Amino acid sequence: xxxxxxxxxxxxxxxxxxxxxxxxxxxxxxxxxxxxxxxxxxxxxxxxxxxxxxxxxxxxxxxxxxxxxxxxxxxxxxxxxxxxxxxxxxxxxxxxxxxxxxxxxxxxxxxxxxxxxxxxxxxxxxxxxxxxxxxxxxxxxxxxxxxxxxxxxxxxxxxxxxxxxxxxxxxxxxxxxxxxxxxxxxxxxxxxxxxxxxxxxxxxxxxxxxxxxxxxxxxxxxxxxxxxxxxxxxxxxxxxxxxxxxxxxxxxxxxxxxxxxxxxxxxxxxxxxxxxxxxxxxxxxxxxxxxxxxxxxxxxxxxxxxxxxxxxxxxxxxxxxxxxxx
Amino acid sequence: xxxxxxxxxxxxxxxxxxxxxxxxxxxxxxxxxxxxxxxxxxxxxxxxxxxxxxxxxxxxxxxxxxxxxxxxxxxxxxxxxxxxxxxxxxxxxxxxxxxxxxxxxxxxxxxxxxxxxxxxxxxxxxxxxxxxxxxxxxxxxxxxxxxxxxxxxxxxxxxxxxxxxxxxxxxxxxxxxxxxxxxxxxxxxxxxxxxxxxxxxxxxxxxxxxxxxxxxxxxxxxxxxxxxxxxxxxxxxxxxxxxxxxxxxxxxxxxxxxxxxxxxxxxxxxxxxxxxxxxxxxxxxxxxxxxxxxxxxxxxxxxxxxxxxxxxxxxxxxxxxxxxxxxxxxxxxxxxxxxxxxxxxxxxxxxxxxxxxxxxxxxxxxxxxxxxxxxxxxxxxxxxxxxxxxxxxxxxxxxxxxxxxxxxxxxxxxxxxxxxxxxxxxxxxxxxxxxxxxxxxxxxxxxxxxxxxxxxxxxxxxxxxxxxxxxxxxxxxxxxxxxxxxxxxxxxxxxxxxxxxxxxxxxxxxxxxxxxxxxxxxxxxxxxxxxxxxxxxxxxxxxxxxxxxxxxxxxxxxxxxxxxxxxxxxxxxxxxxxxxxxxx
Numbered sequence: 001x002x003x004x005x006x007x008x009x010x011x012x013x014x015x016x017x018x019x020x021x022x023x024x025x026x027x028x029x030x031x032x033x034x035x036x037x038x039x040x041x042x043x044x045x046x047x048x049x050x051x052x053x054x055x056x057x058x059x060x061x062x063x064x065x066x067x068x069x070x071x072x073x074x075x076x077x078x079x080x081x082x083x084x085x086x087x088x089x090x091x092x093x094x095x096x097x098x099x100x101x102x103x104x105x106x107x108x109x110x111x112x113x114x115x116x117x118x119x120x121x122x123x124x125x126x127x128x129x130x131x132x133x134x135x136x137x138x139x140x141x142x143x144x145x146x147x148x149x150x151x152x153x154x155x156x157x158x159x160x161x162x163x164x165x166x167x168x169x170x171x172x173x174x175x176x177x178x179x180x181x182x183x184x185x186x187x188x189x190x191x192x193x194x195x196x197x198x199x200x201x202x203x204x205x206x207x208x209x210x211x212x213x214x215x216x217x218x219x220x221x222x223x224x225x226x227x228x229x230x231x232x233x234x235x236x237x238x239x240x241x242x243x244x245x246x247x248x249x250x251x252x253x254x255x256x257x258x259x260x261x262x263x264x265x266x267x268x269x270x271x272x273x274x275x276x277x278x279x280x281x282x283x284x285x286x287x288x289x290x291x292x293x294x295x296x297x298x299x300x301x302x303x304x305x306x307x308x309x310x311x312x313x314x315x316x317x318x319x320x321x322x323x324x325x326x
Numbered sequence: 327x328x329x330x331x332x333x334x335x336x337x338x339x340x341x342x343x344x345x346x347x348x349x350x351x352x353x354x355x356x357x358x359x360x361x362x363x364x365x366x367x368x369x370x371x372x373x374x375x376x377x378x379x380x381x382x383x384x385x386x387x388x389x390x391x392x393x394x395x396x397x398x399x400x401x402x403x404x405x406x407x408x409x410x411x412x413x414x415x416x417x418x419x420x421x422x423x424x425x426x427x428x429x430x431x432x433x434x435x436x437x438x439x440x441x442x443x444x445x446x447x448x449x450x451x452x453x454x455x456x457x458x459x460x461x462x463x464x465x466x467x468x469x470x471x472x473x474x475x476x477x478x479x480x481x482x483x484x485x486x487x488x489x490x491x492x493x494x495x496x497x498x499x500x501x502x503x504x505x506x507x508x509x510x511x512x513x514x515x516x517x518x519x520x521x522x523x524x525x526x527x528x529x530x531x532x533x534x535x536x537x538x539x540x541x542x543x544x545x546x547x548x549x550x551x552x553x554x555x556x557x558x559x560x561x562x563x564x565x566x567x568x569x570x571x572x573x574x575x576x577x578x579x580x581x582x583x584x585x586x587x588x589x590x591x592x593x594x595x596x597x598x599x600x601x602x603x604x605x606x607x608x609x610x611x612x613x614x615x616x617x618x619x620x621x622x623x624x625x626x627x628x629x630x631x632x633x634x635x636x637x638x639x640x641x642x643x644x645x646x647x648x649x650x651x652x653x654x655x656x657x658x659x660x661x662x663x664x665x666x667x668x669x670x671x672x673x674x675x676x677x678x679x680x681x682x683x684x685x686x687x688x689x690x691x692x693x694x695x696x697x698x699x700x701x702x703x704x705x706x707x708x709x710x711x712x713x714x715x716x717x718x719x720x721x722x723x724x725x726x727x728x729x730x731x732x733x734x735x736x737x738x739x740x741x742x743x744x745x746x747x748x749x750x751x752x753x754x755x756x757x758x759x760x761x762x763x764x765x766x767x768x769x770x771x772x773x774x775x776x777x778x779x780x781x782x783x784x785x786x787x788x789x790x791x792x793x794x795x796x797x798x799x800x801x802x803x804x805x806x807x808x809x810x811x812x813x814x815x816x817x818x819x820x821x822x823x824x825x826x827x828x829x830x831x832x833x834x835x836x837x838x839x840x841x842x843x844x845x846x847x848x849x850x851x852x853x854x855x856x857x858x859x860x861x862x863x864x865x866x867x868x869x870x871x872x873x874x875x876x877x878x879x880x881x882x883x884x885x886x887x888x889x890x891x892x893x894x895x896x897x898x899x900x901x902x903x904x905x906x907x908x909x910x
Contacts, residue, residue: 036789039494043789043827047491081560095579096564105578164616169623176626274400276581276611284580289783 008313012306019302020295024065027291028057035093054079055093068295089299090292094285099296103278109179110277113200113269114262116193120201121208122255128205129212134239136217144209151206160199160272167195177273196273200266204258211254215247222246248319256312257305264301365703365878366711366718368660372853373432373440373810373896375541380433381444384593385600388436388891388905395908396605397889398631400612400620404580409563410550411488412495416806417635419547420900424585424599424606425568426550429462429481429529430541431598432897434905440896442542443597446476446551446569450541457536457851462544464527469590470553471573478524483554485522485531486513492560496548497808503533503540514559538851542809545897571601571904583608602907614639621884622652629886630908634900638882640697646884647700655887657901659894661879662710663806668791668833668873670799674749678742680871681722683749683800686735686773687874690728691765695758701882704728705875708805708815708864714853715812717861721868735773748776752798754787759802791832794825802876803832806899811853812860816844820867833872840866 035051036043052058055078056067067076071088078084078091084098092099132144167173174195180188219225220243228238267279278297285293405418410426413419431445442450447462454461468476487493488501490512501507505521513519521532533540543549556567565574571593572585585606593601612620618639620628638646638656646652667687669680689704696702706720723731739745749770753759760781767777780798782790791801808814818824821844822836843866847859867873883901885892888909895902 036786043494044491047494050491096560097579102579105581164619168625169619172625176620176623176628271613272616274612274616276609280611281580289786 004317005310005314008310012310015306016299016303020069020299021065023295023298023302024068025061027295028061028064033057050079051093054081055091089296092285092290092293092296094288094290094293099292102293103281103296103300106276106278106281108181109275110263110266110270110279112179112182112189112193113196113266113275113277114259116197117200117204117266118255118259118262120197121204124201125205125208126212126251128209130216130239130244132209132213133216133220136220141213145213148206148209148213151202152210154203154206156199156203156268157272159202160196160269163195163199164273177275179275179277196269196275199272200262200269207254208251211251212247215250216243219243219246245319249316252312252315252319256308256315260305260308261301263304263308264297365660365880368712370712370714370716372714373442373542375450376433376441376443378444378449380441381447381449381597383596385433385597385904386436388600388602388907391600391602391891391907392910393602393604393907395603395910396607396627396630397603397903397906397908398627398886399606399608399634400617400628400631400636401608401610401634402612402614402617402636404583404610407495407563408566409493410484410496410547410552410566411493412563413547413550414496416899420895420898420903421608421634422547422550422566423570423895423898424572424601424903425566425570425574425588426547427468427569427596428544428547428550429464430545432545432895433598434893434895434897434902438893438896442545445545445596445598446481451544453538453540455536457538457540458533460531460533460537460540462529462531464529465595466527467592467595468569469592470556471568471588471590472556473590474553474555476551476553476569478527478529480551480553481529482518482522482524483513483557484549484552486510486519487552487557488512488548489519490514490559497543497546499543499546499808499814500531500549503535503537505532505534507534536849536851539809539811539813542811546808547898571596571599572606575605581610583610599904600907601904606903608634612636615641618642618646618884621655621886622646624655624887629888632885632889632892632901632903632906633883634903636883637701638884640701643697643700643882647882652884655885657883657885657892657894659881659883659896659899660710660712661806661881661899662713663804663879663899664705664708664710665802665804665876665879666705666708666873667800667876668803669871670796670801670832670834671836671870671872672794672834673799674747676742676744677871678738679744679747682735682738682742682744682747682773683770683775684722684724684871684874685738686730686732686770686775687722687724687876688730688765688769689724689876690730691769692762693728693877695761695765696877701880702877703880705877706868707875708820708867708873709812709860710806710878713807713812713815714810715857715860715864717864719865719868721865722871730769730773732769732773739774745774746776747774748778749799750778750780750797752780752782752787752791752796752801754802755781755783762802792829793827794834800874801832805830811856812863813848813856816860816863816867817848820844820863820872835867835870835872837870837872840870 035048035055035057039048039051056064068090073086075086076084076088081091084091087100089099092102095102128144132141135141168176175191177196178192180192182189225238225243228242267283270277270279282297285297405421407413407418427446429447430442430450433441433443444450446465446468448465452461464478464481470476485500489510504519506519510519523530551569553567565577568588571588571591573588575584575586577583587604614636617636646656669683674680693702693704704724706724709716739747753763763779767779770777790796791798805815805819818830820831820835820840822841824831825834825836843863847856847863850856850859890907890909891905893902893905
């Protein structure tokens with residue numbers, strides 16, 4: 001298992017290196033001068049030169065990338081702008097702050113949003129899917145399938161605004177979406193994020209319900225399930241011990257990708273509910289042409305997806321020993 | 327004051343010190359959008375110079391106000407700058423009133439009237455040598471947030487650091503006027519500027535030209551005090567040091583900022599700030615529509631919320647202004663800003679072609695796109711009707727034909743022999759700008775122009791149009807006076823001396839007649855005569871058709887039901903933060 005994990009982590013690092021190199025090149029090769037944006041209205045050529053030097057963009061792209069990469073491990077000095085401690089993902093000239101610190105500042109909200117909604121959509125989605133599979137062809141199955149079809153066709157920017165209008169503004173059932181750190185006030189943490197969790201989970205739940213149902217139906221028709229039944233195992237035992245385990249593979253894969261994506265920033269959800277997480281940070285960075293921040297968020301999002309893929313692989317290996325032996 | 331990219335995006339005023347204005351707090355009557363103020367006909371509010379008594383604290387009590395509580399704010403963006411020397415945008419100026427003080431400032435009375443008073447200075451200053459020398463005396467009892475005294479060295483340092491290379495965004499008036507300012511590189515190499523002299527508690531400024539309005543200039547946030555010992559240069563922009571009634575408790579860039587009381591502030595020294603709330607909590611990231619919906623809902627802490635620059639969203643203007651209950655919680659103000667489209671006179675050299683653009687301009691269509699007459703009024707002049715010096719005229723028949731007069735424009739083009747004239751129009755990448763660009767293209771093409779629309783990255787838009795060799799014929803801009811006279815409109819934007827990379831004469835107009843008139847008007851010390859001269863210059867520039875005036879702005883801010891005394895700060899064209907209180 002350890003060898004398996006080491007192999008996966010090493011592969012992930014290579015992938016991240018490639019992603020960061022390509023992203024860096026794409027961002028910095030475009031004809032856009034971050035120094036000019038930082039230099040302001042009363043910019044002089046001397047100031048511009050100094051800013052280029054401070055930001056390290058007076059060097060070749062290869063050297064810039066090398067220094068950026070080295071900064072992750074050793075930190076980096078940005079002249080008059082200050083020192084960026086390791087892990088330094090660059091310096092945002094728009095925010096006048098190191099990129100990593102800004103991302104970490106937004107991360108607790110994004111993690112709260114991701115894990116909170118994941119708990120909802122995983123429990124409700126998988127539960128509903130299993131129930132639908134169990135009651136295949138009956139009303140419950142048809143109801144769950146129809147609701148999930150409806151759910152998967154909805155969009156957060158639609159459901160979110162409707163929910164905000166009716167449930168918050170008109171009826172006052174939910175509080176205004178906001179973020180309070182869990183450690184500061186757990187009740188406020190829940191009440192502020194409950195609506196975003198639910199809205200986000202509506203969209204995701206549908207996918208999980210449909211996926212779980214189809215996987216379970218497929219597993220329930222497998223020979224080994226029939227054999228288990230024939231051997232006299234109880235229905236519940238067959239359902240949860242055999243069929244469920246067999247159906248989990250694709251669901252775990254989907255969950256890993258979804259969670260990684262959410263941690264990379266739930267842009268629309270954060271925008272709809274005016275929450276300041278990593279997703280909004282990415283939007284701001286695009287809006288302000290803040291290339292170092294865009295690069296940082298991109299690398300982080302890629303990192304999250306790669307990380308959760310490793311976790312998925314590990315879970316796979318636990319579920320199915322053939323994987324770790326492969 | 328020019329626009330930052332952010333200002334343009336939110337299409338709000340941009341002034342540091344504007345001379346307007348009519349304000350109206352919904353006031354209970356209401357119920358019709360049609361009774362919102364109009365720019366034309368609004369009273370021009372002169373800002374008089376106050377006395378030493380006016381400059382003495384504390385600020386007059388607001389009737390019924392109570393101390394304590396927290397005022398919240400839901401804003402779209404964080405501030406680009408908090409170093410005063412870098413501030414040239416009204417929202418940044420407004421949000422820093424509670425933490426910064428300059429030598430002079432604007433005092434708001436209970437009727438909304440504004441007076442120029444001494445803020446950190448004992449009075450609004452004394453002019454000598456016909457305005458070439460100015461003397462200010464620092465008040466006793468001023469302290470920084472760490473309890474140390476505000477010293478004369480701090481005051482001198484404030485002005486000397488304006489010359490440092492990292493100060494790139496703020497106003498440049500004082501730097502241009504101070505004797506020797508053209509060669510001075512700032513205080514960080516150990517040299518002082520000889521034209522700033524300190525003696526005891528007085529500071530004397532020696533200027534290269536007579537500036538009767540120098541004390542107004544110093545009321546701009548760009549000239550607020552900075553402590554020499556705590557000047558962290560570039561880093562100061564992130565967390566400035568306070569000598570006002572509040573200090574920054576926490577700041578997360580792009581996310582939030584909190585002010586708490588500065589216990590070392592003495593109200594007896596401050597004629598401007600009441601400082602009733604214990605705390606201000608600003609949150610960023612709220613689109614105008616989301617913020618407006620929360621103000622309408624008026625729940626929880628939002629009842630104590632007030633906007634700095636998030637005006638009522640265009641989608642909700644009609645709802646808010648026609649509902650009598652909601653309208654009670656709206657502050658409406660007519661702004662001094664004029665949004666216009668400079669025509670690049672180095673490329674479009676024929677005055678008839680420029681006049682044709684003016685004739686063909688689709689004012690009405692653009693007004694509709696922007697949300698209608700409740701938020702904007704079509705402009706025919708460079709000066710706003712509420713700015714002193716405004717003269718009413720309409721050289722291109724906009725009032726009669728607000729949708730444009732393509733026939734007349736075509737005739738002018740024919741006369742010039744330029745039918746089919748190519749026009750390259752630069753506009754920013756935003757939904758609204760795209761819609762406007764299409765309307766303009768259609769209208770101009772109907773008049774016989776060939777239009778090429780070019781989208782420009784909004785973060786570098788002003789840098790690009792500020793380039794003398796920009797390749798554009800027409801582009802959106804706007805200006806509002808930095809203090810209440812025509813000088814701060816016409817000198818920076820229309821004098822040939824201000825053509826150059828990064829300067830504000832975007833039309834690159836270098837007309838001998840206009841230049842002479844601006845110089846002559848600048849030298850007039852009698853305000854009435856000067857105003858007349860500025861009005862004439864407005865007409866002179868419009869005769870040259872160097873610009874298409876587009877619209878004047880009417881601004882609506884909605885606030886929570888438990889915020890008291892929401893008044894307009896004409897000095898910063900925003901809500902006056904230091905006059906608010908949280909109702910019990």
